[in-house]
Amino acid sequence: MERYNSIGNYLKQKFGAKVFKVSLNGNFSCPNRDGIKGTGGCIYCNPESNRPFISQGNTIKEQLLEGIEYAKKRHQAAKFISYFQHYSNTYADPKELKSLYNDAISDPDVAGLAISTRPDCLTADILDLLSEINQKTFLWLELGLQTANDATLRTLNRHHSVKDFENAAILAVKNGIKICAHIILGLPGETRSDLLNTIELLNNLKIWGVKIHNLHVLKETELAKMYARGEIRILELQEYASMVVDCLELLDPKILIHRFNSHSPKDLTIAPEWSVNKLAILNSVHNELLKRGTWQGRLFSTPEK
Numbered sequence: 561m562e563r564y565n566s567i568g569n570y571l572k573q574k575f576g577a578k579v580f581k582v583s584l585n586g587n588f589s590c591p592n593r594d595g596i597k598g599t600g601g602c603i604y605c606n607p608e609s610n611r612p613f614i615s616q617g618n619t620i621k622e623q624l625l626e627g628i629e630y631a632k633k634r635h636q637a638a639k640f641i642s643y644f645q646h647y648s649n650t651y652a653d654p655k656e657l658k659s660l661y662n663d664a665i666s667d668p669d670v671a672g673l674a675i676s677t678r679p680d681c682l683t684a685d686i687l688d689l690l691s692e693i694n695q696k697t698f699l700w701l702e703l704g705l706q707t708a709n710d711a712t713l714r715t716l717n718r719h720h721s722v723k724d725f726e727n728a729a730i731l732a733v734k735n736g737i738k739i740c741a742h743i744i745l746g747l748p749g750e751t752r753s754d755l756l757n758t759i760e761l762l763n764n765l766k767i768w769g770v771k772i773h774n775l776h777v778l779k780e781t782e783l784a785k786m787y788a789r790g791e792i793r794i795l796e797l798q799e800y801a802s803m804v805v806d807c808l809e810l811l812d813p814k815i816l817i818h819r820f821n822s823h824s825p826k827d828l829t830i831a832p833e834w835s836v837n838k839l840a841i842l843n844s845v846h847n848e849l850l851k852r853g854t855w856q857g858r859l860f861s862t863p864e865k
């Protein structure tokens with residue numbers, strides 16, 4: 561029995577083949593780093609942690625070919641989702657974006673496009689462009705929320721509000737664009753009720769997917785300084801697995817689970833150690849689901865308060 565609605569199974573069924581994401585680097589920036597919103601970035605962000613491993617400096621088409629070749633050999637994948645993950649990938653001139661997005665879907669083996677961005681980087685022009693791209697390919701937009709608590713967003717130095725996320729998600733959905741929200745569990749000062757509010761918001765906004773991350777401390781971040789000063793506590797693996805299952809039980813069963821772990825290179829990760837062990841996290845969450853005999857959406861219609 562599938563205890564949660566996984567994106568991997570969904571894509572395999574939809575495209576009749578193993579689907580693999582190919583990360584591309586469009587050399588974007590971020591308004592929370594270039595001074596438009598802020599300069600320091602989010603307290604947990606080290607942009608090096610999600611830089612694509614494929615050759616830097618190459619064009620998008622070259623990166624795509626390289627990524628596809630690698631994934632075919634290494635993962636026996638047959639279909640691909642081009643993925644702009646690094647920085648804020650709608651934060652540029654729409655003409656430039658159009659060309660990059662079109663290049664990213666130019667290979668016949670590309671089944672779709674995923675674009676990660678901030679809620680405050682969706683202007684009317686960008687939404688028009690995304691709607692156009694959505695007609696050409698299987699598109700989804702990854703939008704960072706992290707939490708539905710504005711005070712925590714301020715602590716995280718996100719420089720956007722919960723309302724910004726709500727407005728962006730509503731506009732995107734109105735334009736027929738699928739939204740995958742990013743959230744983080746174990747944030748400083750957050751309680752169970754914050755977690756429940758975050759899940760409730762996602763359910764209410766009828767988002768399409770969610771990426772659940774554990775708070776982890778990366779080198780050269782403000783969070784690393786806070787961790788060194790003993791100002792934050794990082795969850796144990798079992799605590800995290802239990803929280804993930806709490807979220808899954810309350811989530812609308814239709815929402816696709818894109819992941820429930822953070823994934824950063826070992827050499828950049830300070831804590832927790834378990835964060836770099838994806839399999840251990842998967843196993844812990846699966847074991848917790850089994851132990852409770854529960855599944856995604858079991859408490860969806862009657863969320864606890």
Ligand code: SF4
Nearest residue numbers: 590592601602605647
């Ligand atoms: S996490 Fe995203 S929004 Fe925050 S500073 Fe890094 S790139 Fe910008």
